Amino acid sequence: MSTRELTFAQAIREALDEELARDERIVLFGEDIGAWGGVFRTTEGLYEKYGPDRVIDTPLSEEGYVGMAVGIAMTGMHPVPEIMFGDFITLAMDQIVNQAAKMRYMTGGQVAVPITIRATMGGGRSSGAQHSQSWHAWFAHVPGLKVVVPSTPYDAKGLLKTALRDPNPVVFFEDKVMYHKIKGPVPEEEYLIPFGVADIKREGKDVTIIALSRMVHTALAAAERLAQEGISAEVVDPRTLTPLDEETLVQSVCKTGGAVIVDEGYTRFGITAELAAVIAKGAFDYLDAPIERVGAFDVPIPFSPPLEFATIPDEERIVQAVYRILEGRRPQ
């Protein structure tokens, strides 16, 4: 297998490109995704290659074009609406939650609704409170949806290709800060990554750090720092939230006896809560200290950099959480 280094954005683009070529039922929709190539360049060149009938610029009408995508999916195509900033997904909630997620069930299995909704997430760009949010927890709470939160170019490509072949609505969250900053190896050969399979991004034995999307990189940096101090942290990336690979998460914590859960979404009633609850139960007899949750501060994301950076989980907060676990560890 030959590999190259691709950025996160390039990996996304390549997945779209390959699947557009493979399956002509796939159609992309979004604001300025066509001639302009997408504000984050994830659709660059696709308009030229597949034409205005496959890569479609929409009016500024999120509810409208996501709603249309539901009908397009129900009539045999596979639409891929893009939500430029995940913050705007609020406008399309009804169509995603009450329409896309339920149509199969409400019809007693008569239809499939293959939609891949691509949405961004993540702060740290000084974009203010309405362009920095991460709402993946909402969708993980909705039956009928699948939720994907890739952390590397490799995962992004493999998981997006899987989404584009899935007969169900998938909400695919891309951390916009990773688009051009995160590079990684991606094989030339085609590959798919199944949903529901967590990935151990770093092996370790003293503590488990569970992290997703961009926070995986922050967790890996924290693990590196901890390694210098002789602490061996395992970093586990669930990769998809629905389905969730509970087994791998629980097993890792059973092995290490401690868990720090890291997510860029808000802490309260967020991703870290579910993962903590699952692990607290699954690894009940193995936990040596309370699970630590590291999420965004529960405040609208502020613009000013010193404030914004304080709200988003960083290496330091993860390291401190690990310290708390190791201190709290009961004598064995």
Added chain:
Amino acid sequence: MSTRELTFAQAIREALDEELARDERIVLFGEDIGAWGGVFRTTEGLYEKYGPDRVIDTPLSEEGYVGMAVGIAMTGMHPVPEIMFGDFITLAMDQIVNQAAKMRYMTGGQVAVPITIRATMGGGRSSGAQHSQSWHAWFAHVPGLKVVVPSTPYDAKGLLKTALRDPNPVVFFEDKVMYHKIKGPVPEEEYLIPFGVADIKREGKDVTIIALSRMVHTALAAAERLAQEGISAEVVDPRTLTPLDEETLVQSVCKTGGAVIVDEGYTRFGITAELAAVIAKGAFDYLDAPIERVGAFDVPIPFSPPLEFATIPDEERIVQAVYRILEGRRPQ
């Protein structure tokens, strides 16, 4: 103090009535809440009493009238938009999450946004997948909002009056099954219930059942059954999710050593996850068995009664969860 028995709907109506009389900045908005008195009769007679300028029928435009409420609140009034079925709140998500919840923060504290959004929740009425959902977990995840989930007429009235005096956006969830079925004592005299104070609905010592909204009654029935078997269950009702009275929940579990958490929302990434995570941490050294979570099945709510009733937590599921905890209890 003299008390009467009021239904849940009557208690809501009385809170609205008293506050409309007290504060003329309060204005109610919603679909058929005026001359018709509301499809659940919670605004009955208010139109006649306060007139069409205070109790206002809106077009079928949830995004529009909730959006307007934000501007009304920012200019000194206290609007009370009603979402007839909580399922429709999807349509107003942007205005609630990106506007109401953030305006104060984004302006550096220049404005307050006193909105009380009344929304229903709850299934069990054979209303189908789009008229039975309970989305309170979403809002509890959003900084800037407060979330109230009353379980009794007494709590509903006292908490709604507090909401109507709160300078912040409050999402107030009323389980529609309780409106006419649940009756309880309500004092004639005025009273308020502060946010963030959990209420122990039944004292017990063997296990803690945490439940909210209508599930409190299901939990109380389960506790009654358990009592017959000699098991003493404490039932704790958090009453508000934001702010959350973590201390009372944790203390109860420290006392009993076991927790069952019951909520009518979906289980995955829902309310039970946060409460479980908070308790698993706060009562880490006191838990004798893993926390049990009892939520709705993770499926769109089905119409057919045998299916629908299976999805919603009932007495039996709570009792079984308690059994699992007591069996799993380690020798002390």
Added chain:
Amino acid sequence: MTERRTPPLEPSLLIEMYRRMLTIRFFEEAVFEVYRRGWMPGLAHLSDGQEATPVGVCMALRPDDTITSTHRGHGHIIAKGGQVEPMMAEVMGKVTGYCRGKGGEMHIADVSLGILGANGIVGGGLGIAAGSAFTAKREGKGRVSVAFFGDGAANQGLWYETANIAVLWKLPLIYVCENNQYTEFTHWKKLTAGEGLAVRARAMGMPGIEVDGNDVVAVYQAARELVERARRGEGPATLVCHTIRYGGHHVGDPGTAYRTKEEMEEWRKKDPIERCERLLLETGILSPQAIEATRNEIYERVQKAVEQARQDPFPPVEEVYEHVYA
């Protein structure tokens, strides 16, 4: 004998329209009875009185054309070819229902007939309808998509957003607004600014036509023209049909508190089925005996559907986890 009127349409077409309208009427009356007797769970939203609109529109459609329906959807489904037996079973939550009891009264669908679901979110189906029109255009086979919705739904932003896109992309989409005068319990004029949806549609750049929604022939003729136009690739249109529902907003509402007796009597004079019956008689297409026989036949069928549905089993509890994902 008096002079016979000339039939405005093919006799076979008129007969089929009559049959479908009757089926809707008897179905709705049966559902009311089923509700009254406690044989169904929940509530039902009936469309008796409004029969001419769905039938007039759907008779202008091909089998492969699609429709989206509403909370008041039984008529749309029958008009597009839905069968009363699995409909009635669905109303009662039985496993033999169109949706195996999972959808219920408000969500009956037969996707194989091009019925892309009914919607409990008022206006919620407009996106689906526009999406189906997108696929239809892509397929290039002249298929069209129809969105049924009410006067209340017409004030939802989704209409505006999809209308803009449909005109821009020339989608074969017909918006059929059934103006039954009320949005729940409030008159549409209290909730609708300006002259209504037909005028708004024109401002969006598409034809906006209004017809007597109780005249099945008029509805058919207007729909046909707009459908043919859409098939030719000339884009979307809006058809507003003025009508009334005889019953309340749902079976628990007598419908009398906000509407006057006089108002309803005026509407009863314009009953779509009686008008169609008169036409069939006056044109000699059907004899009084044939009318009687047709009524009996359809009535019996609906009653049998009720009896059968009552016998049918509820879905087994194991099915609760099925059909969440494909």
Added chain:
Amino acid sequence: MTERRTPPLEPSLLIEMYRRMLTIRFFEEAVFEVYRRGWMPGLAHLSDGQEATPVGVCMALRPDDTITSTHRGHGHIIAKGGQVEPMMAEVMGKVTGYCRGKGGEMHIADVSLGILGANGIVGGGLGIAAGSAFTAKREGKGRVSVAFFGDGAANQGLWYETANIAVLWKLPLIYVCENNQYTEFTHWKKLTAGEGLAVRARAMGMPGIEVDGNDVVAVYQAARELVERARRGEGPATLVCHTIRYGGHHVGDPGTAYRTKEEMEEWRKKDPIERCERLLLETGILSPQAIEATRNEIYERVQKAVEQARQDPFPPVEEVYEHVYA
């Protein structure tokens, strides 16, 4: 000496318009420079070229009238009386900013001046504007509410929903659509069906007026009429102002890929500030020297604001938890 033109408006008013437009222009140019030098975090959305619209509209307003602004909002804020010093500090995320650095470039607000916030959700402020109009009507003091938004925002369903309500309830609301020809990188005609928002507004039952958005006098006169009408209780209106932004969609976009040089040259000929300058000279309201002095004065003020903002501190980290709740 040539004949002098008669001033179309009070000289003092014209001077104030000129000053505000200049302030906007110099402010935007300064922000660009601040961005280029890396003195601000994030991006900025500039409105140079569009100055006549906010100024023409806001000069028709009273201090207690409110406006809602957009992601491209600096002009609205200055036009409504906002001060460049706390604006520039906000752009740089400093604690001395209007919003203590929490809002940022896209969310500058001074509620005491009736500026009810700018919005990063395109179209998201329309509800707030309609709500303010509701309160204004309730207060009965003739106050009006103005919603600024772009040609792109005009396709959001929220416009439709609030327009319906505003007409029904006769709210004193002026929708001001700044059609700067582009929604990000796509021409508005590719995204807008029909003839545009003015026509749609009329279909909703309110006046829909279009003006040359680069002619501050024309904008003022049109706005004034609609504002006075609203003050009299005659309800909402829509004013579409045609204009252009000189720069890109944001400071990182040169704005050249999707617009031609010729197109931009045509627009430059219609520069709102030059036109106003010519008017001031031709009417003798200001001498060339006075023009020069005004330009220098305002330029200096903006430069000083930049210097000061650079010195100002960031907010202390403790403030992160403040202002979530009141």
